[in-house]
Amino acid sequence: MPQTRLYLQAPQALATRIYDLFDRAFEDDGLALAIMEIDEARDLHEVSVYAMEDVDGVKARMRTVLCALPAIPEIATEELPETDWVAHALEGLHAVRAGRFFIHGAHQRSGARPGEIAIEIEAGLAFGTGHHGTTAGCLEMIGSVVNRERPMNALDLGTGSAVLAIAIAKLRRIPVLATDIDATATRVARANVRLNEAIAWVQAVTAPGFHHRLFAERRPFDLIVANILARPLMRLAPDMAHHLAPGGSLILSGILDRQRRAVIASYVGQGFRHVATIHREGWATLHMKR
């Protein structure tokens, strides 16, 4: 679906205030927001709101929010070209190495080096080929956490292509519940689980957040991996705490470097402590324990 970027420019202090006001105003709409420096010498920053539908309505709400300010910057509009994010993620598809994992397509089956764990992911309609900084960060973190802690029961929430669930199963042959809000992703996940002969361990189901009867049956998990976005991750913090076994590990990604502290704070509020962060391409992957 095409997107419209609604944006305005202001000095840094005012832009930061506007960003915070928009953040609160659009919290429940799930709209993407951004703030970036445009001109350091003139102290100019740009705040953007990305709308997919009801652009006029979003613009009107932005104006209402801005009414609280002494000076009201003008809102400009930019139509963005339609981006197929899955295709984008698959661009120039080549094999990827992350930690001990070698993520490849059908034409690179013989590419794994001795000691590497090969995972075959075919270009499909789900996110997760290993190319993205968040997936690669999770794979690297999974390698070290699973080897050290030897979990017995894992959850991959927001599984996409199932690459992370398959990685856990290949490392440790334990049950992994793989869930996604998107039924198409679940179908792709199942196909990849079959392709990688991980059916005995990985069960893929469609579920938004923790809403599925299987969570009650399968909890507590001693490893939960969730590569979704910062805001849903913060909202899910109490459920994560409820479903993780004492002493268990949580690996979270989909978090921009600048959102890292806010996500950690939400989880500390639920009794977690931060253990480590991997930074890749502007994205942070967190290891938290409880």
Ligand SMILES: C[S@@+](CC[C@H](N)C(=O)[O-])C[C@H]1O[C@@H](n2cnc3c(N)ncnc32)[C@H](O)[C@@H]1O
């Ligand atoms: C960034 S992709 C990650 C895919 C894969 N786990 C990886 O690391 O490459 C995020 C996935 O989470 C799913 N998702 C987003 N919000 C979700 C939610 N609240 N509950 C379950 N799945 C969700 C999306 O449909 C998408 O497939």
